Amino acid sequence: MSATPKYTNSLIRETSPYLLQHAHNPVDWHAWDPKTLEIAQRENKLLLISIGYAACHWCHVMEHECFEDEEVAKVMNGNFVNIKIDREERPDIDHIYMDALQMMTGSGGWPLNIVALPDGRPFWGATYVKKDSWISVLKQLAALYEQDRTRVLDYAAQLTDGLKAINLIPTPEKTDSISLEEMNSAVQHWSQYFDTFLGGYKRAPKFMMPVNLDFLLHYATLTGNEDTGEYVHTTLRRMAYGGIYDHIGGGFSRYAVDVKWHVPHFEKMLYDNAQLISMYSKAYAATKDPLYKRVVEESISFVRRELTAPEGGFYSSLDADSLDGKGMLKEGAYYVWTEKELRELLNEDFPILADYYNINTYGLWEGDLYVLIRDSTEEEIAKKHGITTEVLADRIHSCKEILFRQRESRPRPGLDDKILTSWNALMIKALADASRHLQHEEYLELALEATAFLERAVVKENGGLCHNYKGGKSTIGGFLEDYANLMDAYLSLYEVCFEESWARKAKGLADHCLNHFYDKTGGLFFFTGDTEKITVRRSLETADNVTPASNSVMAINLFKLSLLYPDGKYGEISEKMLLKMRESILENPNSHAHWMHLPLYRAFPFREVVITGRSAQEFAHTLRRYYLPNAMFAGGVTESSLSLLKDRIQKDKTLIYLCESGACQLPVSSPDEAIEQLSL
Template identity: 35%
Template sequence: MNNQKTVPNRLANEKSPYLLQHANNPVNWYPWSEEAFDKAQEEDKPVFLSIGYSTCHWCHVMARESFEDEEVAQLLNRDFVSIKVDREERPDIDSVYMSVCQALTGSGGWPLTIVMTPGKEPFFAGTYFPKRGRSGGVGMIELLEFIHEAWRKDKKKLIAEGQKITSFIKENMETDSKGAVSEDTLIEQAKHYFRKTFDEKWGGFGPMPKFPSPHNLLFLMEQRDEHSLRMAEKTLVQMYRGGLFDHIGGGFCRYSTDERWLAPHFEKMLYDNALLMLAYAQGYAETGNELYGKVAEKTAAYTKQELTAEEGAFYCGQDADSDGVEGKYYVFSPGEIMDVLGEEEGKEFCARFDITASGNFEGKSIPNRLKDPQYEAIPQEGQLAKLRQYRKERTNLHRDDKVLTGWNGLMIAALCRTARLLRRPEYLERAERAADFIWNNLQQNGYLNARWRQGHAAHAGTLEDYAFFAWGLLECYRSTFCADYLKRAIRIGERMLEQFFDGEHGGCFLYGKDSEQLFIRPKETYDGAMPSGNSVAALVMDRLAFYTGEDRWLCAKEKQREFMKGRAGERPAAHSFFLWQLSREKDDAQLICVSEGELTATQFNDFDTEVIVKTKANQQTMEEIAPFLREYPIPKEGAVYYLCRGQRCESPVKSFSELEEKYKKGD
C-alpha cells in the first residue's frame, strides 16, 4: 500500500526542501495559495492543512505512514483539498494555526494537522496521526472518514464550529496591557522561577524533555549573583557533557529527551547553535573557564563546516534521521570506534565517551562525557577528524539548505559578539559575508523576503526577519565601526516600524500590514526556542535610540518597553531575552568617541557596551545618521571619549587608558 506515485504533484515547482520531500507523494498537495482555497470552494470540500519542516523526525514518520500511502491519498484526493506548508518559510501561517491547536487540544507541535473550511476557518486540529489508530488513539483513515461523513451530513454545523473557534481565538488573544510591574520586580520574579525549577543534579530547568533555551542562561549570567551564575554554569557544563552536544562534529542538537541531556532529538538547527555559541562565549567572558570558550569555538566550527553556503549565508539545519532511522548518523558501537582509531586508541576513546557493547540508545552508544571525570580535556583533533569522516561515509545526513533571513540574523549577531568575546576576528568575517548576502539577495528598499534558495527569494518577511537581521547589522557595526551597517540597520528598523509596530499601544504584530492577512494578527512575546520577535525588536529600538538620538526611536523604545513589561508581568521567565536586555541596561554604559584619526573596533573588545564613533573620515556620514554628533567636535589631534551611564554623562577624557579605568570602576 506504500507505492509512491511517480508523477509529481504541485509541490514539485516549489523551492522549500520540506515541500519537495512531498512532491512525489500520491497526495495531490497544493502549496498555500488562493488556487487551493478557490478549488475547495468550487468543489465544496474541506481543506486539509499539514504543516511541518524538513528536519522534523515525526514529520518524516507521518509522511511514511500516511502521505506516501495510496489508501490515505485516495481519501484525501477524493474528499479534501490538501495543502502543505513549510513552517520555516511561513511562520505566520504556522503561528496562527498552532494557536488553534493549542486552544483546542491544550498542546501543539509538528507535524501540525488542521482541517478547515474553504473560508480558512479551522474546525479540527491535532498533530501526528498514524495511518490506523492504535492504543486508543485515532488514525488518519478514521479521521478522514469521520470528517468527510460529518461534512456530508451537516456541513453547516462544521462551518459554524469553525466560525466559533476563530471568534474565540480572536477574543482571547492576549490584550495590550500596560507595564504595572517594575523592572526590578520582573527580574526578581524570573530569578525566583528559575531557582524553583532548577535541576540541581543535571542542570537545566523543569522536567524532561529539556530544551537549551540559551536566552535563559544569558539572563542568569547577567544577574551577577552567585546562585544565578551557578545555575547557568551547571547547565552549560551538563549540556556539553551529555549527548546534546555532538562531541565528534561539534554543535548542538535540538533538545534532550531525558533529564541528563544524554539522548537528544537529533536534529541540529541554525538558531540553537547561534544562541548556544553566544551563551558559551558569554560564559567564558564571565568566568574565564576555557571549556566554555572551546565549546563556543567547536560550535562555530560546526556551523562553518556544515551550515555555511559557498556564498557565505547560513543554511537552516540538519535532519534527525538518516536512512529513515532517527540518530543513526550519530551513534557508534565499540567495534566501529576501534576499526577507525585502532584498538588501543579506540578502547581509550570508548572509555572516555561511554561507548559500550550494551549501548545507551537503541543498542548503540551516543558519545557523551557524563561519566568522564576529566570531561574538560578535549580529545585529539586527529581522532575526531577520522570519526567525522567515517560517519559521513557510513550514512547520509540531509541538510535543509534554505537561507532564512531571521535565522541568519541570529547567527550574524552571535558571531559578531563571539568574535569580540573570544578575540576571533575570523568569526566577524563570516558574519559580514552573511550580512552582505542577506542585504544583496533578500532585501529591496528596506523590505525583506523571508527565504532564499537556489537563487530565488520568496515570502514577505515577518517581524523575526526584520528584528533579528537588524540586530545582526547592529552587531556588525559594533564590531567594525563601519557606518554602512548602521545605515542598513536603520533602514530595516524603519520598515519594521512601518510594517509591524503598533504606534498606539506598543508592540509589534507577527506579520506586516502589507502581508497576507490571516484571521488573527497576533503580537507574540513569549520566548520559545528563539527569543520572540518583540523581545529583539525592543533591543533594536533601544540601540537605534542611542545611535541616532532621534525622537521617533526614543518614543518607539519607550512604548515597546512598556508593552513588553506588561506582557512579561504575566510570565516573567518566559520573557528572559527581554529581561536580559533590561538587566544589561541597568548598569550599562554608552560610549561616544570622536577622533581625528581612525579608531579600530578591536580596541574596544573589553567594553561590553554600545560604542558610536565619529572620525574625520566618516564625519559627514555619521552626522547624517546621528545629528546629535554635530555637538561633539573632532579634536585637532588624538581622540576624546564621552562615557555615559544611565541618564548621566561623565566628564570626557582624552586618554584611552583613563577611559578604561573609568569604565572598569563603574562595571
C-alpha cells in the same frame, strides 16, 4: 536511470526541500496560496492543512504511512483541498494553526494537521495520526460537514474568536517601569524549576533555551546573584559535556530526550547553533573558561563546513535521520558508535577515550550503540591515566580526528538547503559576538560575507525584505522576525566595525517596520506587514521561546537605536512596548526572558562606550574582551553624523567617553582607565 515517478503534484514547482519531499505523493498537494483558498471556496471543499519541516522525524513517518498511500490519498483528494506547508517558510500560518491546535487539544507539535473551512477557519486538529485512524477521522469530518454544517460553522466561529483573543494583551494595572525588586521576585519564582545539578529545567525532554540563559547571565552579572550565575554555568557546562553536543564535529542538536543531556533528537538547526554560539561567546567573555571557547570554535567550524552555502548564506538544518550500516533510515545513525568500532579505530587510545566519553553504562544509548558524553574534567581523566592534561588533550584530539574521518565516510543526514533571512541574521549576530569576544577576525569576515549575500538575495529595492531564498528565488515576503533579527545583526556589526552604514541600515529597517508592521493602537508590531493578505487574524508574536519573540527583539533594537538617533521616537516606542507587556513578563518570566533585558538596562546604568580617534578600533579591541551586558559601543576614527560622536573626534587623540543617555563623563585616554570607571 531512475524510474519516472507515478505521481507528481503542484509542489514540484516549490523550492522548499520539505515541500519537494511531498511532490510525488499521490495526495494532490498544493502550497499555501490565497488562490488555493479561492478554489476551496468555489468548490465548497474543506481544507486539509498539513504543516511540518524537513528535519522533523514524525513528519517523515506520517508521510510514509499516510501521504504515500493510495488508499489515504483517495480519501484526501475526494473530500479536501490539501495544502502542505513548510512551517519554517510560513511561520505566519504555523502560528495561527498551532494556536488553534493548542486551544483544541491542550498540546501541539509537528506534523501539525488541521481541517478548516474553505476560508481557512479551523475546526479540527491533530499531530501524528496512524493510517487507519487518519482515514476514519477524515471520513467522519467530511460527513459531518455535509450533514451538520451549522454545527461545524458555529464551532469554527467560536475557535476563530478565541484565536483573535490570543492577540489581546492585558492592559497593565501599573504604568511605571518594572523595578529591580519585581525582577528579583520573578526570577526567584522562576528558579524553582531550575535543575541546579544537571542544568536546564527539572524535566525531560530538555531544551537548551539560550534566550533564557542569555538573560540569566545578564541578570546574575549585574545583581551579583551567585546562585543564578552558578545555574547558568552549570547548564552551559552540562550541555557542552552532553551528547546533545556533537563532540566529533561540533554543533548542537535540537534537544535531549533525557534529563542528563545525553541522547539528543539528532536534528541540527541553524537557529539553535547561532544563538548558542552567541551565548557561549558571552559566557567566555565573562569567565575565560576554555571549554566555552572550544564550543564556539567547534560550532562555527560545523556551521562553516555543513551549513554554509557557496553564495555566502547559511542553510536551515540537518535531518535527524540517516542510513545506518544496514541501509535502513534511522535517527542518529550518523553520530553513534559501537564499542567494537571504537576499539578497532583507536587501538591503544581506546581506554582513554572510553573514560573521557563514557563508553560504559553511563554512555550507552540502546542496543550496542553509544552516544558520546562527558562527566569528568580533563584533570580527573589525566590523573587516572597518569598523564598531564596537555598529553590528554593531544590524544583526545587525535582520537577525534580519526573518528571524524571515519564518520565522513558514512551516509550523511539530509540537508534542508533553503536560506531563511531571520535565521541567517541570528548567525550573523553570532559571528559578530564571537569575533568581539574571542578576537577572531575571520569570524567577522564570515559575518560580512553572509550579510553581503543577504543584501543581494533578500533585500528589495523599496527597503523591504523577503523571508526565504533558494535556487535564485525569494518567494515569500518578510515577516517581523526577519526585520527584527536583521536589525539586531546590523547593530551588532556596527558595534564591532564602527561603520556608520550598519547603524543607518538598522534605522532604515526600523522605519520600514513602523510604516508597515506597527499597530499604533495596541503599541506592538504585527508579525505580518500591511501588504499581506490575512487569513483568520494578523498575529502578534510576544512570547520568547527557543528563539526570541520578534516584538521583544524590536523593543531592544529600538532602545539601542534611540541612543544612536535620539531625535527619533524609537525610545518612546520601546518604552511603550515594555509597559504593554509588563504583566505578561512578570507573571511568566521564562516565556519573556528576552524582554527582561530592557528592565535591566533601566535598573542599572546603561553605558554608551564611545571611542574616538585614530586608535579607536585598537582600544575597542581591548574592551570587547569583557562581558559588558549593559553597554553599547560606538566609535569613529575621523568623522560621523551620529550624535554620540559629534564634536568628540580629535585628529591626534584617541579618547574613550562613558555616556548615559548621551550625557558623557570626561574622556579617558586608555582602556584601563575605562575599565576602572566601568567597575569591572
